[in-house]
Amino acid sequence: MSKRKDFLNKEGLVFPGKTYAEELLIPVFNDQRDYLFEAMFDIHRAHIIMLKEQQIISGEDAITMLEGTNKVAKTDASQLTFQPQYEDLFFMMEAKISEEIGPELAGKIHLGRSRNDMGVAMYRLVLREHFLKLFNSCYDLSEILLEKAEEHMETYITGYTHTQPAQPTTLGHYFLAIYDVLQRDIKRFWSAYETVNQSPLGAAAMTTTGFPISRVRTCELLGFDRLVENSYDSIAGADYLLETASALMTCMVNTGRWIQDFLLQVTREYGTYTVADPYVQVSSIMPQKRNPVSIEHSRSLASSAFSEAQAVMNMIHNTPFGDIVDTEDDLQPHLYRSFNQANRVMKLMYAVIATLQVNKDRTRDMAQKSCITITELADTLARDYGVGFRQAHEIASSISKKTTEEQKELSDWDIEEVNAMIQKYVEVKVTEKVWNNIISPVYFVKIRSVSGGPSPNEVKRMIEHRKDRLKDATEKFSNIVRKMDGKRKRLREYFF
Numbered sequence: 001m002s003k004r005k006d007f008l009n010k011e012g013l014v015f016p017g018k019t020y021a022e023e024l025l026i027p028v029f030n031d032q033r034d035y036l037f038e039a040m041f042d043i044h045r046a047h048i049i050m051l052k053e054q055q056i057i058s059g060e061d062a063i064t065m066l067e068g069t070n071k072v073a074k075t076d077a078s079q080l081t082f083q084p085q086y087e088d089l090f091f092m093m094e095a096k097i098s099e100e101i102g103p104e105l106a107g108k109i110h111l112g113r114s115r116n117d118m119g120v121a122m123y124r125l126v127l128r129e130h131f132l133k134l135f136n137s138c139y140d141l142s143e144i145l146l147e148k149a150e151e152h153m154e155t156y157i158t159g160y161t162h163t164q165p166a167q168p169t170t171l172g173h174y175f176l177a178i179y180d181v182l183q184r185d186i187k188r189f190w191s192a193y194e195t196v197n198q199s200p201l202g203a204a205a206m207t208t209t210g211f212p213i214s215r216v217r218t219c220e221l222l223g224f225d226r227l228v229e230n231s232y233d234s235i236a237g238a239d240y241l242l243e244t245a246s247a248l249m250t251c252m253v254n255t256g257r258w259i260q261d262f263l264l265q266v267t268r269e270y271g272t273y274t275v276a277d278p279y280v281q282v283s284s285i286m287p288q289k290r291n292p293v294s295i296e297h298s299r300s301l302a303s304s305a306f307s308e309a310q311a312v313m314n315m316i317h318n319t320p321f322g323d324i325v326d327t328e329d330d331l332q333p334h335l336y337r338s339f340n341q342a343n344r345v346m347k348l349m350y351a352v353i354a355t356l357q358v359n360k361d362r363t364r365d366m367a368q369k370s371c372i373t374i375t376e377l378a379d380t381l382a383r384d385y386g387v388g389f390r391q392a393h394e395i396a397s398s399i400s401k402k403t404t405e406e407q408k409e410l411s412d413w414d415i416e417e418v419n420a421m422i423q424k425y426v427e428v429k430v431t432e433k434v435w436n437n438i439i440s441p442v443y444f445v446k447i448r449s450v451s452g453g454p455s456p457n458e459v460k461r462m463i464e465h466r467k468d469r470l471k472d473a474t475e476k477f478s479n480i481v482r483k484m485d486g487k488r489k490r491l492r493e494y495f496f
Contacts, residue, residue, distance in 0.1 A: 016084055028329045029082040032089035035336055039125040040093065041073040043118055043201070044109060045491050046221035050214050052496065057108055063496050065109055068101035070492075088329075090115060112211035116235045117203040119325035123332050124196050125222065127244060130339035131193045132481060137346035138186050139474050142179060144354045146470065149175040150463050153456040155360050156367045156441045157272070165370035168441035171358060173454035176462055178258050183466075185251035186473075192243040199224035203234035206323065223487035235323045238316050241335065245309040248338050252309075255345060256302040259295060262352070266292045272363050276355035279348075298348045305341035308334045367441040369409055371400040376438045376447075385428045395425050410439040 011017040016025055032040075045066065052062035072093060086092040098106035152171035159169040199222065202208060202215030208231045219227050228234040265273040279294035311334045319327060374396045381392035399421050403410055413421075415432045422428055430438075437443040449455035452462070 016087075021082070021084060025084075025087065026082045029089055031329065031333050033077050033080050035126055035333065036089065036122045037077040038073075039122040040090065040118075041069060042125065042222060042488070042491055043121055043218075044069045044073075044097075045494065046218045047113060047201070048109060049221060049491075049494060050217045051108070051111060053217060054212055054214055056111060056211055056213065059496055061105055061108065064101050065105050066494070066496070068097050068105070069109070071100055072096045090118075112204065112209040112213040113201065114203075114205040116205050116323045116325055117200045119328065120200040120203075120235060121222070123328055124198070124200070124224075124240065126332070127196045127240075127335065127339075128193070128223075128484075130336060131189060131196065131244075132484065134339055134343050134346070135186070135189065135193075135477055136481075137343050137350070138182065138189070139470070139477060141346050141350045141353070142182055142186070142470055143474075144350055145175050145179040145182065146463055146466060148172075148353055148356070149179065149459065152358065153459045153463075154442075155358060155363060156445060157363045158366050158370070158372060165366075165372045167372050167375060168367040168444045169454040170445055170456065170459065171363065172456070172459045172463075173445075176459060176466075179466065181254050181258075182251075185247070185254055188247040188250060192240070192247045194225065195240045195243050197223075197225045198228045198240070199226070200228045200234035203228070203231035206232055206235055221487070221491055223484050235325070236321050238319065238324060241312055241316060241328075241331070244335060245312040245338070248309040248335075248342055249306050249313075252302040252306040252342060252345070255349070256299060256306075259299045259302060259345075259349065262295050263292065263299065266295065270366075272359050272366070274357035274359065275352060276357065279352055279355070294348050294352050298345045298352075301341045301345045301348075305338045305345065308338035308341065312338075364441065368411060368439070371403055371410055373410065373439050373441060373444045374400045376444050380430070380434065380438055381422075381426075381428065384434075385426075385430075387426055387428060391425060395422055398424075 011019060048057075048062055048065050048069065051057045052059060057065070075093075075096070080089070080092070083092065086095060094106060094110075097109065100106075149172040152175065153173075155171040156168055157171050157174060158165045159167050159174070199215065199219035201218045201222075202213055208215075215227055228237065262273065264270060266275055275290070275292045275294065279292070280290045281293045283289040283291065312331055315327065315331045315334070316324075324331075377399065378389065378392040378396040381387040381395060382389045387395070399410075399413075399418070402421065403413070413435075415430070415435055418435055419429045422430065445454045445456070447455070449458050452458070
């Protein structure tokens with residue numbers, strides 16, 4: 001027997017072929033079962049209610065259809081497996097509903113709609129739930145960042161630029177910077193959420209339907225904010241996916257950057273952060289090690305979340321402007337996985353930060369090294385002694401260079417040596433008090449009190465302002481969650 005004939009014998013001569021079923025239909029069915037089951041039945045319920053209210057079906061039929069749908073919805077989805085007589089989960093459930101209420105009434109559930117608008121609606125409902133879970137984790141992380149920023153307003157640290165010690169700041173100032181970036185990430189998530197939470201239902205295949213349905217009513221029943229008005233756009237538009245993927249990618253890049261900082265700070269050489277015992281593991285053969293696995297996994301999960309979202313971008317690129325529901329069967333799980341990984345990152349880093357121990361003596365000691373307060377010498381000479389800034393900068397540069405060459409710190413110079421170096425350029429003498437201020441990270445930070453600076457007073461002001469805004473944001477979020485929970489409960493308990 002030829003290889004081709006042997007292949008055909010194994011494949012079968014009717015739909016679905018063995019390869020098609022194993023490589024496409026079964027994986028898609030499993031994804032639909034795991035992710036879309038509840039959303040599918042919520043859409044069935046909303047559609048039946050609307051059909052009855054629009055007098056497209058009778059009240060008696062509506063009661064039977066809704067009761068049968070609710071009964072089948074109690075199926076243990078985890079036990080469902082692909083069966084070749086059904087193309088996918090939708091047709092399997094339609095058959096089960098038909099067994100309950102008869103094929104005629106089961107067919108009426110499909111009046112005025114298509115798998116196209118239904119499919120997009122399911123995807124949007126599932127994405128909405130993923131957003132709400134991620135918002136919850138993001139706001140938790142936001143709260144702990146503010147709490148830690150307040151705790152460390154006077155914890156002096158080294159700020160880095162180009163990976164080199166640059167200037168003193170505080171850990172509170174640093175945590176507040178992370179917080180502000182996260183708030184912009186949350187803002188991007190809300191923008192994507194608003195794009196996602198729009199109803200395509202009623203678009204049917206593409207051009208709506210001749211039945212007098214109410215698109216507004218199904219929109220309302222399912223908790224969507226508004227309609228995707230143009231019916232072609234309802235089934236062809238994919239920017240709700242792109243905007244979601246983009247927001248996830250941006251957040252994971254932003255988050256990955258400061259996670260990388262954490263991994264540096266927990267090294268024995270830096271010794272500035274200590275990760276709490278529940279979030280470290282020891283080596284199997286090197287018992288002295290405290291491996292920061294919680295942070296390491298967070299870093300890799302952030303990269304994974306980014307990659308899954310990027311896959312969505314790539315899969316949509318150059319896709320024709322029309323119905324891509326079948327393509328989305330393969331595409332959507334990438335987004336769900338991206339959300340799951342991002343959520344894990346937020347939860348893990350919340351745990352790490354909430355329990356983080358900071359060696360304040362060590363951070364302050366490091367903030368007095370590497371000449372990182374030398375900027376203040378140039379500023380002092382220009383501000384208090386009338387020296388031109390470029391010349392003041394040249395003086396500061398020469399002193400820092402000499403300090404480094406002689407393997408000293410600024411604090412190692414006595415005031416006579418300092419003034420001798422300054423007077424090579426200008427006839428200026430600074431007092432010992434002025435010099436002590438110049439080399440003090442505390443003074444350096446304190447006088448940088450302009451808007452957004454690291455001064456403890458300015459950081460405190462920023463924290464208080466952000467606390468108020470975060471409280472408003474979390475209350476708004478809680479109201480949305482309550483609203484969604486209420487909508488879902490009413491829909492699932494609806495009776496005529």
